[in-house]
Every structure is written in C-alpha cells, then in structure tokens.
Amino acid sequence: MDWGSVAGLTLALGAILLGQGLDGGHFGWLVQPAALIIVGGATTGAVLLQSGHRCFLRGVRMVRWVFSPPVENHRAQLRDITAWSGVARREGLLSLERYMLAAHDPFTAKGLRLIVDGVEPNLLREILEIDISSYENEQRLAIKVWEAAGGYAPTIGILGAVLGLIQVMENLSDPGRLGNGIAVAFVSTVYGVGLANLVFLPIGNKLKALLNREIMMREMLTDVFAGIAAGDKPRVIEERLSSYRR
Template sequence: MDRLSLIGLLLGLIAIIGGQLLEGGRISSLLQFTAFLIVIGGTIGAVLLQSTLDTFMNGIRLARWIILPPALELEAQVKAVVNWSNTARRGGLLALETPLMGEKDPFVKRALQMLVDGAEPEAIRHTMELEIGAYEEKHRAAAKIWESAGGYAPTIGILGAVMGLIHVMENLSEPAKLGSGIAVAFVATIYGVGSANLFFLPISNKLKHLIAVEVKRREMVTEGLVAIAHGENPRIIESKLRGFLI
C-alpha cells in the first residue's frame, strides 16, 4: 500500500476543510449536489468523448495503483537477472528452464522462453522492445484520461459558476432564491479547480511515474537477457544493469 498517496490525499482535504472551518464557514456550504453534478458529470462526459471505451476503462483500472501500486523492485530484478546469467554460465541456456517455470511475470516469462529456445539476441531484443512500446503506449493513453480530466474540470467549474449566476440574474426579484444560485456558482468553481489539482492531475502524474519505472524494469530485463544470450560475464551484466538504477 502506498501510504504517501493516502497521506497526501488526506492532507489536502484536511487543509481545505480546516481552512473553511477556521474562517468561520460551514462544511455544509461546500456540499452542493448541483455543482457536483455539473462539474463531475461534465468532466466525465468530456473525457468519454475524447477516449475509446477500452482506454477509459483501463484508466479507471489503473487508478488503483495510486493506493496499491505494482511491485517495482528494480534492485531485486537486477539480482534475478544476474542469478540467471550465473545459471546459464554453469549449465547452459537450457538450465534456465527451472527459473522459467517459476516465473509469474508474463513479460519476463516470454523473454526467458525465447532465451531458452535459443532465439538470436537481436530477435529477443526486437520482440521485447515491440512489447515494451505497446505497453507504454497503452498505459500512457490510459493515464492521460486523468490528465485530460484535470484540464476539463476547472473550465466546466467556470461553466457551472456562470450557470449559477444566470440563475441569480433570473431571480433578482425573488431574494429567497438568490442564495442557492450564488452557492452553486462559487462551489462549482471550487469543485472544478479542487478536483483537478487535488485528484485528477496528481493521479495522472503518479501513474506516469509508475509506468515509467515499469518500462525501465522491462528494458533492464531485456538488456540483461540479450547479454546472457551473447554469453557475457555475469559481473559485466550486473555492472551494465546497475546503470538503470542511477
């Protein structure tokens, strides 16, 4: 579990709500269903319009990484590749069938299988780089829906504010209705700017970081297995892979 994400989320909410209370305001003043519907509903609609269903759903699924990120232990991956190189050096490439059977990562398993099957080093590199490219493109497009939401939400918040002010102008002769219109106007702006800067954009940036680390891990695995296929010394392979950790 990523505790830092939880702390950041809670700190942001506490700061805003705490500031409202310190100024003598009420929490209920920030709770406006109409403003929420305009901003969040409009933002989701805009994101759906620009995305395919697969990309949108993949972006929603990736959101769980904010709290439960994938295990991206680059140091452990370096050690695993070096162990494979020592195994291959002692018993040949066929000796890698044992770690192959126990490998759970589909990407690593496919790369190891090609190595065990005696594929040419450049064939392994080409195949794995194609897969890495496809992975990065798919997941970055999914992360971009959160970035797009962060761009649309403030604008739609302003739209909600204008709609609230229109409601106010239409009811100038009825003072009792002015309060709700003004509330929707200001709260819609808060929802738009707040959701973009507290949720959508941070989620997008966190996902992009995690995707970049995973791409680096896959590139590291590819480089290591190609080096094993070339018969390079395990110590040289380790030195080469540690360059990815800088």
C-alpha cells in the first residue's frame, strides 16, 4: 500500500472540507446529486468517446497502481541477474531454461526464452525494444484516460453551472425554486475543478511516473539479456547495471 497516495488524497479533501467548516459552511451544501450526475456522467461519457471502451477499462484498472504500485525488489532482481549471468557463463545458455520456466514476469520469461533459443544479441535487443515500445504506447493511452478526465471535468462543471443558471432564470417568478438552481450551478463548478485537480490529474501524473520506472526496468533487463546472449562476463553486466542505479 502506498500510504503517501492515501495521505495526499485524504489531506486534499480534508483541507477543503475543514476550510469550509471554519467559514461556517456545512458538508451537506456540497452534496448535490444533480451536479454529480452532470459532471461525473458527462466526463465519463466524453472520456469513453475519446478512448474507446477497451482503453477506458484498462485505464480504470490501472488506478490500483496509485495505491498499490508494482512491487520492486532490487536486491532479489540483482541476485537473479547475477545467477543468470553466472550460470550462462559456466553451463551455457541452454541452462537458463529452468529460470525461464520459473519466471513470473512475462517480459523476463520472453528475454530468457530468446537467449535459450540462441537468438543473436542484436536481434534479441531489437525484439525486446519493440515489445517495450508496444507496451509503453498501450499503457500511455490508458493513462490518457485520466488526463482527459482532468481536462474535460472543469469545462463540464462550467456547463453544469450554466444549466443551473438557466433553471434560475426560468424560475425567477418562484423564489422557492431559485436556491436549488443556484446550488447546482456553483457545486457543479466545484465538482469539475475539484475532481480534475485533486483526483484525475494527480492520478494521471502518478501513473506516468510509475510507468516510466517500469519502462526503465525493462530497458535494463534488455541490456542484461543482450549482454548474456553476447557472452559478456558477469562483472561487465554488473557494471552496466550500476549505470541504471545512479
């Protein structure tokens, strides 16, 4: 669990509610189902129209990374890499098959399989780089779901405000109905701007940072696999890894 993300979201929302309470406001004033339907529903629809359902669902599933990011165990990975290079040096490339079968990460398994199959180092690197590029493009399209939501939400909040004001203008002769229209108008803007800047955009930026970290890890593994395939000494591979840890 990434407690920093939990604390950040809690602090952001808590500060707004606390600030409103200090000014004499009430939480109930911010609860406007009509405004929530307008902003939430229209933003979701706009993002779905832009992204398509597959990309949209992939982006929604990625949100779990924000609170539970992929686990990275650098020491265990370094041990694995040292074991691969040492065994390949002593026993030959075919001896890596047992590590390939035990690998849980598909990218790692693919790299080891290419080594076991005797693929030339340059071709191996090319294949894995294509795999990385394809994966990165797919994930960035999914992340754009959150960036798009952050762009649409404030504008749709303004749209909700205009709709609320239209309701006010239509009921000028009935003062008892003016309050609801005005509430929808202002709360729609709060929902749009608040969701964009406190939820959608931070999630998108966090996911981009996590993806960059994962891509760098895959690039590092690509260097490792190409080095093993080329017959590099374990010490040379370790020196190459040290460049990624700087």
